[in-house]
Structures are given as C-alpha cells and as structure tokens.
Amino acid sequence: MDTKKVHLRAEGDLNTTEERLRWEQRNEHPATKDLLNRDKAVFFHQALSTPCLGVVVSAKGSEITLTDGRTLLDFHGNYIHHAGFAHPAITKAVKEQIDLLSFSTRRYTNEPAIRLAEKLTRLSPSLNRLLFAPGGAEAISMALKIARVVTGRHKTVSLWDSFHGATLDTASVGGEATFRQHIGPLMPGTEHAPPPNPAECPFRCGSTCNSSCADYVEYILEKEGDVSAVVAETIRSSPFIPPKEYWKKVRAACDRHNALLILDEIPHALGRTGRMFTFQHYEIEPDMVVIGKGLGGGLIPFAAVLGRDSFNVKIREHSLGHFTHEKSPVAAAAALALLQVIEEENLLDHVNRMHIAAMQKMREIQMNHPVVSDVRGLGLMLGLELRNPESGEKALDEAERVMYRSMELGLNFKLSMGNIINLTPPMNVTEEELSKAFSIIHQSLLEVS
Incomplete structure (x- = not known):
C-alpha cells in the first residue's frame, strides 16, 4: 500500500488500491460485472x-x-x-404527497414545508429560523454566506480532516486532501486548526484530548481578529468524539472574539447520537447548525440550516439560498414522517x-x-x-x-x-x-x- x-x-476507502482489485477479481457474478462495466x-x-x-x-x-x-x-x-431503508410510514407519506402536490413553484410556499420548519425550529431554544436546501453542501454554503452578512467578515476557522461537502466553498473550509488537492486556489481566508483527535494530536495530549486544540482555535481567532465563524462537525463521523470541555471552550472563544459558531451535524442530527442535535450532549448552543442526510427520510435529498432569529434583519435584503427545490413538499413530507417515526417508535x-x-x-x-x-x-x-x-x-x-x-x-x-x-x-x-x-x-x- x-x-x-x-x-x-x-x-x-479508495477504489484504486490493490485490495480493491483483488475484491473485483473475487466477485465476478455475470450480471453484476455487466452492470459495473456499463457504469464505468x-x-x-x-x-x-x-x-x-x-x-x-x-x-x-x-x-x-x-x-x-x-x-x-x-x-x-x-x-x-x-x-432504515424504505420505512413504510415514510414511503406512504411520500407517495401521498406526490399525488397531492409534487412541487412548489418559487415565490409560493406550501403547508408541509411550513409544518416541518415549525417542528425543526422548536427543537432548540435559540435556533428558530431556517432555510431548506437540496443537499448538505448547499446548506453549508448558505451558512457561510449568512455568517458573512451577519458579521461583515469573511474569514473562517475550521478543522483539518473535516468534511463539509465537495463543492469548492465547502472543500475550502473542509480539511481533507482528497477534495482539496490539485484543483487550484480555494476560497481565501479559510484558516484551519487540528481536530480533537488524541491519536494524532500535534500538541501531544496523550490518550485523552485535553482541549489544547480548542486553545489553538482561540489563538487563531485572536491573531486574525476578524473571523466570521468557526465551522466544525460537532463530532467527526469517523468518529472523533471531543470531550465536553472542548466545545465549551470553543463556544466561549467565539463569544469573546465576536465570531459565530456553525456546527455541521449533517450525518448525525435528528437522533443518531441519542439526542435530536448532537450539540445537546455538550450543553452548548451554536449560532447555526446544518442538518441533512437523514432529514429526507432516506428517500429524498434534503438539508437545512437553522440559525438565530436576530440574523433575519440583516439577511432580509439578500438571496442566500435560491434553490429550485428549496421548499420541496415531497421532501418535507418525508422529513415530517421521519420525525413522527422517531417519536412514535x-x-x-x-x-x-x-x-x-x-x-x-x-x-x-x-x-x-x-x-x-x-x-x-x-x-x-x-x-x-x-x-x-x-x-x-x-x-x-x-x-x-x-x-x-x-x-x-x-x-x-x-x-x-x-x-x-x-x-x-x-x-x-x-x-x-x-x-x-x-x-x-x-x-x-x-x-x-
């Protein structure tokens, strides 16, 4: 290797390794091989x-x-x-919604989207406005733009080894080489800090994270002086699971330096960690949280950025999320059904x-x-x-x-x-x-x- x-x-895992080649050679079912060749x-x-x-x-x-x-x-x-895949209550809700209203033309709203927004904005005390998007990367993009408009700044601090999407702006705040290398200049002002991963910590914190990496986030905030937001996954989906003290330190640092805290919970919000939002394990509130993946009930691509009501005044004159399928009634029906399944089961x-x-x-x-x-x-x-x-x-x-x-x-x-x-x-x-x-x-x- x-x-x-x-x-x-x-x-x-990459599809270019010797082990992948051996896997392909061991699995040569005729129908599978034909379809894989057509795919290629x-x-x-x-x-x-x-x-x-x-x-x-x-x-x-x-x-x-x-x-x-x-x-x-x-x-x-x-x-x-x-x-799970194809949950009967979710598939039923989607089929019924398709027959009733399959698409909501821009500049109009629809009842499923409104009901879903109402439900999501009741899940935390302070995140009571939102925007929908067709996918997680688009929702992260909106969060970055909201941070610029609200703070008047453009710089960000994010973490190495993080993933926020594969678009140019999300790869810029992301920290993975496979999305960043050999594609030319990335967005300016995207600073990075080490993640809370004790196994590879440059601060040599040992077997347990001592939050030195959180101190370094504040160091960057202080030296830059004009950062709009810290953008990070609450837990890394690998998973890296920071101690509670880490997020308390970062939250306090953002407050001291007038930077927003944007948490990316696209893979795990809505219950995968045992709480509706993963940040609830850490007893903090971000300024924005981005959710997606499971939001569409396993059927429809769907995401959202939730933020504070106070942002509404500043973003009123902008168009930050002009997506064709922004308020999809079908995606909203799937999400509403998912929330009902989570509660009823x-x-x-x-x-x-x-x-x-x-x-x-x-x-x-x-x-x-x-x-x-x-x-x-x-x-x-x-x-x-x-x-x-x-x-x-x-x-x-x-x-x-x-x-x-x-x-x-x-x-x-x-x-x-x-x-x-x-x-x-x-x-x-x-x-x-x-x-x-x-x-x-x-x-x-x-x-x-």
Whole structure:
C-alpha cells in the first residue's frame, strides 16, 4: 500500500488500491460485472465512487440486496437511513404527497414545508429560523454566506480532516486532501486548526484530548481578529468524539472574539447520537447548525440550516439560498414522517440502549484483537480503530482486508482515515442485527490476523 496516499483516505476507502482489485477479481457474478462495466463506461471515475463495489437491487430496513442475490447488513448507508431503508410510514407519506402536490413553484410556499420548519425550529431554544436546501453542501454554503452578512467578515476557522461537502466553498473550509488537492486556489481566508483527535494530536495530549486544540482555535481567532465563524462537525463521523470541555471552550472563544459558531451535524442530527442535535450532549448552543442526510427520510435529498432569529434583519435584503427545490413538499413530507417515526417508535431511547450493547460488543472485540487500538461511540455513531500493536502505526492493510472480508460475510461499512471501521447502523437496528455485525467483524479480524 502506498503510505504516501494515506491522507487521501480520510473520507472513505479508495477504489484504486490493490485490495480493491483483488475484491473485483473475487466477485465476478455475470450480471453484476455487466452492470459495473456499463457504469464505468458512462460515469466519470472518482476515487470514492465509480468504479463501484457492486450493484444494489433493493434496500429495506437495515439491509441491502445485490444483483448476485447476497443480502448485507448496511452499517454505512451514507448516513441517510435513520429509520432504515424504505420505512413504510415514510414511503406512504411520500407517495401521498406526490399525488397531492409534487412541487412548489418559487415565490409560493406550501403547508408541509411550513409544518416541518415549525417542528425543526422548536427543537432548540435559540435556533428558530431556517432555510431548506437540496443537499448538505448547499446548506453549508448558505451558512457561510449568512455568517458573512451577519458579521461583515469573511474569514473562517475550521478543522483539518473535516468534511463539509465537495463543492469548492465547502472543500475550502473542509480539511481533507482528497477534495482539496490539485484543483487550484480555494476560497481565501479559510484558516484551519487540528481536530480533537488524541491519536494524532500535534500538541501531544496523550490518550485523552485535553482541549489544547480548542486553545489553538482561540489563538487563531485572536491573531486574525476578524473571523466570521468557526465551522466544525460537532463530532467527526469517523468518529472523533471531543470531550465536553472542548466545545465549551470553543463556544466561549467565539463569544469573546465576536465570531459565530456553525456546527455541521449533517450525518448525525435528528437522533443518531441519542439526542435530536448532537450539540445537546455538550450543553452548548451554536449560532447555526446544518442538518441533512437523514432529514429526507432516506428517500429524498434534503438539508437545512437553522440559525438565530436576530440574523433575519440583516439577511432580509439578500438571496442566500435560491434553490429550485428549496421548499420541496415531497421532501418535507418525508422529513415530517421521519420525525413522527422517531417519536412514535421511541427511537432516541432505543439508540441509547443499542449504544450500550454496541460498546460492550466492541470492547470484547478489542480485548480479543490487539490490532484494535481503540473503540468509541456516541449513540450509534461507532468506530473501531486499527493500529499496529507494536509500532502504533495505522493498520491500513489490515483494515482494508477486514472491510472486504466483512462484505463477503454479509456486512457493509466504510473505512475512515484509512484505519477506522466506521459503523452507522439505522436508529431502529435490532440487538440481533448488532450481534450479527460484530460477529462478522470478529471473524474477519481472526482471518486477517
């Protein structure tokens, strides 16, 4: 493996490695091979998508079914399957809305969009205005523009290894090389700080984050003097889970230096961590939060930026989110149905119970496999980190082989940072499904070791 390209693996496993080639050679089902070749013939090739792993023909609950007939537990799902794939209540709501009103022409509003906005803005004390967008990157873009208009400044502070989208502006505030390299000048004024990741902390904080990286965020705010906003993921989806003190320090630093705090919760807001907003674990309130992914109920691309009512006066004369499908009644119906499912099925409580079960399973795996250097999770944002037990270096080859073997045994997940098994099951995953998934990981680790 080319260790010089480790930094390109931050957001996911690459399709350019030798292990991927071996995977393709082992899986040559005729129908699958034909469709993958057709896919390769028409789509631009990218390191994180085409050429693809396989071909999905159906998805329901926690599972996906492939053209070769195999069914896999999907503990990736691109973070969209909060209530599982094709939840009957959500699909029913979408079908009914399509028959009633499928699109809302610009300059008009519609009742589903209004109802959804009312529900979302009641979820926190201070985030009581919002804008909708077709996707998370567009919502981040709106948040950046709102920050400029509200503060009169343009600079930002964000974190290395972060992901906020693949558009030029979101890649500029993002911190992953795979989206930033070799594309020319990025947005000016986008400063970066190290993330709260003790395993690779430049401040040598040890095995536990001591929030020195939060102090460095304030150092940048002070030296620059005119930063509009700190933009960061509340927890990194790998996951990196900062201590409570980290966000309390950053919140206070933003207040002292008149910078806004924008939190990106696109992958995990609306319950994946056991709270409706992940920042609620940290007892802070951001000035804006961006949500998406699961907001569309696993069916419709949809996102939103929520912010303070006081911003409304300053942005009144601007057009910050001029999207064709901004107030999509179909997407709003899906989101309303998702919120109802979360409430009626008590999914927040369920997530917290499954978190306890998952952490126990992961700790058992760690005890039995020295290559597993750390396990961590918040709700059902879960990760197992693989490092060489002797050198402490990232176990990149082992992690990739574990991933491909797990897929052969019936479990789909992605790798983050090259060596972290990133698990994000649906919020309504069963304990039996969790047990099956961790049994597969255990077996794969045994075979790889």
